[in-house]
Amino acid sequence: MKKICVVVTARPSYSRIKTALTAIQKHPKLELQLVIAGSALLGRYGNAIDFIEKDGFEIAEKVFMVLEGENPTSMAKTTGLGVMELANVFYKLQPDAVVTIADRFETIATSIAASYQNIPLIHIQGGEVTGNIDEKVRHANTKLADLHLVASEDAKERVLKMGENPEMVFNTGCPSIDLAKEIKENPKLDFNPIEKYGGVGEVIDWKNGYLVVMQHPVTTEYTSARQDVLKTLEAIHELNIPTFWFWPNVDAGSDGTSNGIRYFRETVKPKNIHFFKNMEPNDFLRLLVNSKCLVGNSSVGIRECSYLGVPVVNIGTRQNRRQRGSNVLDTIYDKNEIIKAIENRISSKSIVSSTIYGDGNSGEMIADVLAETNLTFHKTIMY
Amino acid sequence: MKKICVVVTARPSYSRIKTALTAIQKHPKLELQLVIAGSALLGRYGNAIDFIEKDGFEIAEKVFMVLEGENPTSMAKTTGLGVMELANVFYKLQPDAVVTIADRFETIATSIAASYQNIPLIHIQGGEVTGNIDEKVRHANTKLADLHLVASEDAKERVLKMGENPEMVFNTGCPSIDLAKEIKENPKLDFNPIEKYGGVGEVIDWKNGYLVVMQHPVTTEYTSARQDVLKTLEAIHELNIPTFWFWPNVDAGSDGTSNGIRYFRETVKPKNIHFFKNMEPNDFLRLLVNSKCLVGNSSVGIRECSYLGVPVVNIGTRQNRRQRGSNVLDTIYDKNEIIKAIENRISSKSIVSSTIYGDGNSGEMIADVLAETNLTFHKTIMY
Amino acid sequence: MKKICVVVTARPSYSRIKTALTAIQKHPKLELQLVIAGSALLGRYGNAIDFIEKDGFEIAEKVFMVLEGENPTSMAKTTGLGVMELANVFYKLQPDAVVTIADRFETIATSIAASYQNIPLIHIQGGEVTGNIDEKVRHANTKLADLHLVASEDAKERVLKMGENPEMVFNTGCPSIDLAKEIKENPKLDFNPIEKYGGVGEVIDWKNGYLVVMQHPVTTEYTSARQDVLKTLEAIHELNIPTFWFWPNVDAGSDGTSNGIRYFRETVKPKNIHFFKNMEPNDFLRLLVNSKCLVGNSSVGIRECSYLGVPVVNIGTRQNRRQRGSNVLDTIYDKNEIIKAIENRISSKSIVSSTIYGDGNSGEMIADVLAETNLTFHKTIMY
Amino acid sequence: MKKICVVVTARPSYSRIKTALTAIQKHPKLELQLVIAGSALLGRYGNAIDFIEKDGFEIAEKVFMVLEGENPTSMAKTTGLGVMELANVFYKLQPDAVVTIADRFETIATSIAASYQNIPLIHIQGGEVTGNIDEKVRHANTKLADLHLVASEDAKERVLKMGENPEMVFNTGCPSIDLAKEIKENPKLDFNPIEKYGGVGEVIDWKNGYLVVMQHPVTTEYTSARQDVLKTLEAIHELNIPTFWFWPNVDAGSDGTSNGIRYFRETVKPKNIHFFKNMEPNDFLRLLVNSKCLVGNSSVGIRECSYLGVPVVNIGTRQNRRQRGSNVLDTIYDKNEIIKAIENRISSKSIVSSTIYGDGNSGEMIADVLAETNLTFHKTIMY
Missing domain, CATH: 3.40.50.2000 (Glycogen Phosphorylase B;)
Structure with a gap:
């Protein structure tokens, strides 16, 4: 052994x-x-x-x-x-x-x-x-x-x-694709995210479609983490599509990102965003597969979403030259560009699954x- | 600045x-x-x-x-x-x-x-x-x-x-070659090593030529460090050429090497070896350039000695595929092979300097x- | 020097x-x-x-x-x-x-x-x-x-x-008494706490008198920290006097205390409590000297408040046998006892300053x- | 359990x-x-x-x-x-x-x-x-x-x-007295210390009586550790009684003590001292109980030796006000005082065992x- x-x-x-x-x-x-x-x-x-x-x-x-x-x-x-x-x-x-x-x-x-x-x-x-x-x-x-x-x-x-x-x-x-496979075979969203996970912010109406956002700070640029997340927040707020937003995981600069989110919540009080800290992996994948689009810079967008065929707007340099499927559209930290990219993904008909990973x-x-x-x-x- | x-x-x-x-x-x-x-x-x-x-x-x-x-x-x-x-x-x-x-x-x-x-x-x-x-x-x-x-x-x-x-x-x-250059331009051995540095072991007669040995433990094989150093000690003892031997620097296994040296000293009491702990870099190079041969596995043999044209017997795998000059002869941890290699180097006429490093x-x-x-x-x- | x-x-x-x-x-x-x-x-x-x-x-x-x-x-x-x-x-x-x-x-x-x-x-x-x-x-x-x-x-x-x-x-x-002395000589509350420090919770009307609460977890009982703080929260809530509440400082168990506070805020939504994270020491003393009573287990109650003559309800064992002035009334983690003690302090006419510290x-x-x-x-x- | x-x-x-x-x-x-x-x-x-x-x-x-x-x-x-x-x-x-x-x-x-x-x-x-x-x-x-x-x-x-x-x-x-009790009941020196433990220095003739020395550095005076140990070495050397000397254990300054010992060995080459690094506790006690006197500053002199009735010369401040039996004579770091104290202990007839510890x-x-x-x-x- x-x-x-x-x-x-x-x-x-x-x-x-x-x-x-x-x-x-x-x-x-x-x-x-x-x-x-x-x-x-x-x-x-x-x-x-x-x-x-x-x-x-x-x-x-x-x-x-x-x-x-x-x-x-x-x-x-x-x-x-x-x-x-x-x-x-x-x-x-x-x-x-x-x-x-x-x-x-x-x-x-x-x-x-x-x-x-x-x-x-x-x-x-x-x-x-x-x-x-x-x-x-x-x-x-x-x-x-x-x-x-x-x-x-x-x-x-x-x-x-x-x-x-x-x-x-x-x-x-x-191995994350193994989990995605199970979900793909049985993709029904069989739980109420807000009831099951609580979270903070508005109780949004997600039943007619929603976005998911997951944005991590980019370590070597951590002073700009706050500014970056605000761009995404503004874009999501302006789009006014119901959205589940996940807090970033530990990293230098999560303070910047977290501060940005807290500041935006308290001053703007966005009506279309609900915030979660965490979710069981399977539930998270189920949430993704039923979403209109994943926005942010998470590697989940590159990997699991490529297998699942979920549209992704990938912002900034964090995923850089990682190999990606046709589901991903890259953009920069600019409110209008983010909005444009999300609209493109949501309306795209041709997003297909791939087995790159x-x-x-x-x-x-x-x-x-x-x-x-x-x-x-x-x-x-x-x- | x-x-x-x-x-x-x-x-x-x-x-x-x-x-x-x-x-x-x-x-x-x-x-x-x-x-x-x-x-x-x-x-x-x-x-x-x-x-x-x-x-x-x-x-x-x-x-x-x-x-x-x-x-x-x-x-x-x-x-x-x-x-x-x-x-x-x-x-x-x-x-x-x-x-x-x-x-x-x-x-x-x-x-x-x-x-x-x-x-x-x-x-x-x-x-x-x-x-x-x-x-x-x-x-x-x-x-x-x-x-x-x-x-x-x-x-x-x-x-x-x-x-x-x-x-x-x-x-x-x-930069070690810069130091070697100074010595090469003025190579006289202008100090008495034993008087200046003390050390332990026999007071050898080094004036008619001597060897220098520097052997470090190889970390991933540290249990065999003791055995390896004993091979070299036996070879040097049998050759009976006056020798300056330097203790190894810190590394896992230096205990093995040091133990081997201590054990050999106490049991065999070799008459032809004097041991040093350390030497000022310039003095060490001067000692090398005036020696018959450097024996062991030190990178000094590959670098400075190649520039200085000092014959080197390199034992074992520690220097592996580092680029080396014609001054170096590689051998294994075997008493007879080490003796043969030293004799070859000492008698070689054709050792020339190189500027690889x-x-x-x-x-x-x-x-x-x-x-x-x-x-x-x-x-x-x-x- | x-x-x-x-x-x-x-x-x-x-x-x-x-x-x-x-x-x-x-x-x-x-x-x-x-x-x-x-x-x-x-x-x-x-x-x-x-x-x-x-x-x-x-x-x-x-x-x-x-x-x-x-x-x-x-x-x-x-x-x-x-x-x-x-x-x-x-x-x-x-x-x-x-x-x-x-x-x-x-x-x-x-x-x-x-x-x-x-x-x-x-x-x-x-x-x-x-x-x-x-x-x-x-x-x-x-x-x-x-x-x-x-x-x-x-x-x-x-x-x-x-x-x-x-x-x-x-x-x-x-030395904390030195700071208290300055405040005592000039005790006017010359700032608006909520405007200056923000904080979270209801914007309370503090102008006609308020309580201050500061309760830290007791390390060796940290599993009960949550339960302890809930007793105090319930008492303050029931009393319905405007209150400034300070979050605990770092300690094992602050999670317990902080969790208790967060839980109470979200479920009960107390209308009479405003929460602060921190305050400049001078402002804090000025807040205390103008308050009706300090409640909790902070050593400030034992020390500065004794010099300032501020009434104090000290809950639990944290201050134990520290020497205290007549301003302090000790009680236990029980809603009714806490309420009784606060009412006693607020109505007491005889609280005087002392120079114990x-x-x-x-x-x-x-x-x-x-x-x-x-x-x-x-x-x-x-x- | x-x-x-x-x-x-x-x-x-x-x-x-x-x-x-x-x-x-x-x-x-x-x-x-x-x-x-x-x-x-x-x-x-x-x-x-x-x-x-x-x-x-x-x-x-x-x-x-x-x-x-x-x-x-x-x-x-x-x-x-x-x-x-x-x-x-x-x-x-x-x-x-x-x-x-x-x-x-x-x-x-x-x-x-x-x-x-x-x-x-x-x-x-x-x-x-x-x-x-x-x-x-x-x-x-x-x-x-x-x-x-x-x-x-x-x-x-x-x-x-x-x-x-x-x-x-x-x-x-x-508990050290428990070990001493076993030895006291059967005190025969049933092994040859040098054969069993090796050590370094002269092979002394210990059969007709010997001293044991154990001297540790005193941490807060560690720069003087070297000087202190030299006094004891000089005294023992001058007395010329066969002696077993134990190296100090780890402590700041053991370098000072160890250096002093090494220096003395190499320069004076004392013929009456043999040095040990360590000994099994029982063997050590047996060595003590058969010795003429323990010299140094070890707490063994205060404790085990008091129970065993072994004469002790305790040097310096290390044992300070620890309670001691009549077997102990205190002295200072001075060659002549140490010699006098050892002679006093060796010739004393009245040393008795005590159960203080x-x-x-x-x-x-x-x-x-x-x-x-x-x-x-x-x-x-x-x-």
């Missing part, structure tokens, strides 16, 4: 790995050691831990490591503390391999704590391209990792170009690769 | 940057902020701080961050603590750019603390190839860095292949690039 | 030391090194740093050290991180003495970082008695400290009984003691 | 608790959770962990927390790191009570991590008096602790005077008190 230790540090990462966790747990040759860390433990960022426990996963260790401040200095210190804490955790759990997910700033803590202790490191979802500190972190994770499970052909090629061993790079697709069996593919690949912690660049 | 913050974390790194420090200090457009951290502050690892202060550099901050243990877990925790401490330091110094040097395990702490705080990161001596955790750390540093000052054409090509922007990659050579003005080139390049903390992979 | 380093870690501590800071700054034999740390730097806890800078103090160092979580584990880890960070700060500032204030959980970090580095430690406001972790922390600070500046005769006796050297224990009163020149007394006392870091228990 | 978590942070602490560990393990109402931390894990300080495992104890957690540097700053930072790490450990183990032992600098980390998490804290061996940072740490531990198990009547009175609850203070004696069943008494006492984490000073 190979012991596979997976570290989940944030709410969105959980959706990116959930079906793989299930598949690892079920696999006869694998044993799952699940570590929940960072903002995934905190109420302020949506209590991902509650969803995870409700889904029946056993938690091997919890790691409190987030420093208050929500600025670049506290991001760095959170990461440093994460290295120290996760070094202890891996020393104790003695896993045969550690999995680090994607490119959030604190994921490099997992990578360092594992690789420095000579534990084979597996990086999920490397090789993509965005435009800020995530970009640096993702590729640094690639260079620390021994095995790469990427989510698209485009990403695979990029990891290979960076000098990784072709025998250790697999396109498994993204997998066809819905990614979790099992990941478990199989983990079970069958000979893991090692030695590597050398190929050129 | 651009404020350039350079972080030196270990004795050997100082030689790799010294002439650049001087050039930055003198440059009219640059201001030096020198941070000394990690083992460079500790007596057990040769008190690099003393040499640095003696050379007249002003220290902006000292960072104590080394955890006891000398095992992979303490390496990871030292790195995590380094991130936390250096985050504070950069927050306070507010540099315009931070320089991280080469590939020691703790150098990634500098990289994270700078890049996460949106400070342009400059990586010195990326793009080389070796064979253990250094390999992973070096390339991860490259992916976190915005500007790359590499030491050879070979390294430059590799950094470009990894997707870095050609406008931000410069082959400046290695620069021609002696690297420090000034580095300062000029820093002054003239437009520094930024945004980057995106080129493909 | 003696360098006196004062560490302020929270908003309420600042009021307890402000006039002493001014007096140290002005004293010809003293130099102030002001360190702002912990929640005093964070927006979520009232941005004390902004008031401090506005008051014209120069900040020598800022120390980010608060871990997210607001539970006992994060309190402990915040303290540990504080020790590490403050050790660096004192190493760099090289003060002749360090001042730690009162008994918040993180103040022991200051005490350890100073005393372990052989820097004389001065403890302000030891010797009092309360009823939770503060109680342990306060007396542990006393045992780590070399000089004790206490705020009442009662406290002085207690510190002496604990075995401290009588030559090193001074009753200087509390000083007569208004505490700041200068503190500076004088610091200047004249021979500071040392050696001590031995007196019995 | 009450879960009792005991934290051992150093070699000497283990002897102070060993029989209590055994008794806790055997007690039907108690479950032992043994945490080994700090220098007890490190080879440089005698690998206490090896002895503990050899004695058959199961280790619940290992905590690496020692920062390199051996100066006051690294002592403080080690303690801060200890708080962070032990907070995790207690969060995970969820003990019903935590035991902190005596007064080493890092023991306060255990106290904070437990008390801040509302876990009842038990302090072993409070109430004694010494003369440096240990003095402050010990009494601060007392003020953080809920239950006090002291080692002498004198100590008990002092803890009570400090305001602790008489129902929570027990004189259990010191217990009569040999301390371990069981401790376990019984732990089992029978109602543990709580609430306390208030008694006056």
Whole structure:
């Protein structure tokens, strides 16, 4: 039995790995050691831990490591503390391999704590391209990792170009598509979002169609986070379409974004927007698949929505050069441009689904690769 | 004036940057902020701080961050603590750019603390190839860095292949060659090593020729460090040529190497070996240029010795695929093979100098690039 | 010039030391090194740093050290991180003495970082008695400290009984009384609280008299914090007197208290309560001196209000055996008891001012003691 | 079953608790959770962990927390790191009570991590008096602790005077006396120290009587540690009696002491001294009971030797006002005074055993008190 230790540090990462966790747990040759860390433990960022426990996963260790401040200095210190804490955790759990997910700033803590202790490191979802500190972190994770499970052909090629061993790079697709597949097969919106999740703001009438907005601060430009979110708020307010708006997750600058939202709510009191903090992943996907359009800069727009065929207005540079389907229309932080883009998406007839990020069996593919690949912690660049 | 913050974390790194420090200090457009951290502050690892202060550099901050243990877990925790401490330091110094040097395990702490705080990161001596955790750390540093000052054409090509922007990659050579140049121009051994540096072991007669040995543990194989060093000790003992042996610097496993040396000294009491803990860089180069051969796995053999034309026996995988001159003969950890290799080098007539790693003005080139390049903390992979 | 380093870690501590800071700054034999740390730097806890800078103090160092979580584990880890960070700060500032204030959980970090580095430690406001972790922390600070500046005769006796050297224990009163004195001399409420500070909740009519409530969670009972605050909310709601309510400062359990407040606001929507996050200390005192009664468990009720002659209803165990004036009526967490106690205080004719905690020149007394006392870091228990 | 978590942070602490560990393990109402931390894990300080495992104890957690540097700053930072790490450990183990032992600098980390998490804290061996940072740490531990198990009547009175609850203070004696009792009953020196433990220095002829020296640096005077140890070395050298000398344990300044010893060895090459790094506790006691005299400043001289009736020369202030038997003669750091004192002790006929620190069943008494006492984490000073 190979012991596979997976570290989940944030709410969105959980959706990116959930079906793989299930598949690892079920696999006869694998044993799952699940570590929940960072903002995934905190109420302020949506209590991902509650969803995870409700889904029946056993938690091997919890790691409190987030420093208050929500600025670049506290991001760095959170990461440093994460290295120290996760070094202890891996020393104790003695896993045969550690999995680090994607490119959030604190994921490099997992990578360092594992690789420095000579534990084979597996990086999920490397090789993509965005435009800020995530970009640096993702590729640094690639260079620390021994095995790469990427989510698209485009990403695979990029990891290979960076000098990784072709025998250790697999396109498994993204487990988030597995969840999307279930929803696609049975897309009915079977709950009342406001009744089930509360939230704040107006009780909007969403039954005749609605928008969903999810906009995160872009770390390296965090002073402008407040200004950026105000553009989107103004556009949504002017459009006057019923809208569900999700608060951003933890990041330097979430203060800027959150402040912008709070300021707009108190001064403008928009009648067409209802705000949520969090939602169970399945419910969120169901909400998306029934929406007119997703607006913002979330990677969900690039990934799950491409598979689901949901129209997306992607604003700004956060998703940068990530491969995208025809469902996505890119625009900039300008009220009128955002309005125009949303109108375009809503009226478009030709939006189709794509399998760029997998066809819905990614979790099992990941478990199989983990079970069958000979893991090692030695590597050398190929050129 | 651009404020350039350079972080030196270990004795050997100082030689790799010294002439650049001087050039930055003198440059009219640059201001030096020198941070000394990690083992460079500790007596057990040769008190690099003393040499640095003696050379007249002003220290902006000292960072104590080394955890006891000398095992992979303490390496990871030292790195995590380094991130936390250096985050504070950069927050306070507010540099315009931070320089991280080469590939020691703790150098990634500098990289994270700078890049996460949106400070342009400059990586010195990326793009080389070796064979253990250094390999992973070096390339991860490259992916976190915005500007790359590499030491050879070979390294430059590799950094470009990894997707870095050609406008931000410069082959400046290695500042250690600048020091070597001074020595080459005036190579006389003008001091008595044992009188000046004490050390332990036999007082050998070095006046008719001697070997120098410097062997570091290879981190990912640290349990075998003790066994490896014993092979070299046996070979040197059997050859019975007067030898100066340098203790290894801090690393997981230095215990293994140090234990091996101590054990051999106490049981075999070799009459032909004298042991040093440390030496001023210039004196060390002077010792090398007058030696018959350098034995071990130090990168000095690959770099400075190639410029100086000193014969080198390089043992094991530590230097791996680093570009090397014709002065180097590679061998394995086997007593007889080491003896054969040393005999080959000592008797070779054809060893010539090379400028693979620069021609002696690297420090000034580095300062000029820093002054003239437009520094930024945004980057995106080129493909 | 003696360098006196004062560490302020929270908003309420600042009021307890402000006039002493001014007096140290002005004293010809003293130099102030002001360190702002912990929640005093964070927006979520009232941005004390902004008031401090506005008051014209120069900040020598800022120390980010608060871990997210607001539970006992994060309190402990915040303290540990504080020790590490403050050790660096004192190493760099090289003060002749360090001042730690009162008994918040993180103040022991200051005490350890100073005393372990052989820097004389001065403890302000030891010797009092309360009823939770503060109680342990306060007396542990006393045992780590070399000089004790206490705020009442009662406290002085207690510190002496604990075995401290009588030559090193001074009753200087509390600097918060100095601020109260200024207000007492000129008590007019010269601003409109809601216009100046915003806040949330109903715009109450406060012109004909109002209550002030300030209730903090009691750390060792943090699961009951929510329930406790609901009792007070119910009592205030039923009384239906216009009320200004202040959110609690950072502590494990503030989530409980804050949740209770938020829940009550949303479900009951009390028409007579307006909520503030923070207020400038002088404005806060002015608000108090013009109020009918202060309700809750804040030490302001015991101290400043005793000097100001403001009626106080003190609920629960938080202030425990702290010496109190006749202005204070103690009660328990029971709606009816709280109502009765408030009615008693409001109707009482006989509330007079007392000087238990000083007569208004505490700041200068503190500076004088610091200047004249021979500071040392050696001590031995007196019995 | 009450879960009792005991934290051992150093070699000497283990002897102070060993029989209590055994008794806790055997007690039907108690479950032992043994945490080994700090220098007890490190080879440089005698690998206490090896002895503990050899004695058959199961280790619940290992905590690496020692920062390199051996100066006051690294002592403080080690303690801060200890708080962070032990907070995790207690969060995970969820003990019903935590035991902190005596007064080493890092023991306060255990106290904070437990008390801040509302876990009842038990302090072993409070109430004694010494003369440096240990003095402050010990009494601060007392003020953080809920239950006090002291080692002498004198100590008990002092803890009570400090305001602790008489129902929570027990004189259990010191478990180290339990070990001494076994040896006293069978005192034959049944091993050859040099054969069994190696060590360095001359092979002395100890069969006709020998001295034992154990001298630790006194933290607050660490610059004079080197000078102090040289006085003792000179005295022992001049006396020319065969001597076993033990290296100091980890402390700021051990560098000073260790340097002094190394310097003396290399320059003077004393023919009558053999040096050991460590010895199993039982062997050490056997060595003591057969010696002419113990010299230095170890608390073993005050405790075990008083029970064993071994003559002791106690030098300097380290043991200060600790209660002592008639076996101890105090002196100062002066070569001639030390010589005189040793000669006095060696020739004294009247040295008798005493039971100040217990009569040999301390371990069981401790376990019984732990089992029978109602543990709580609430306390208030008694006056």
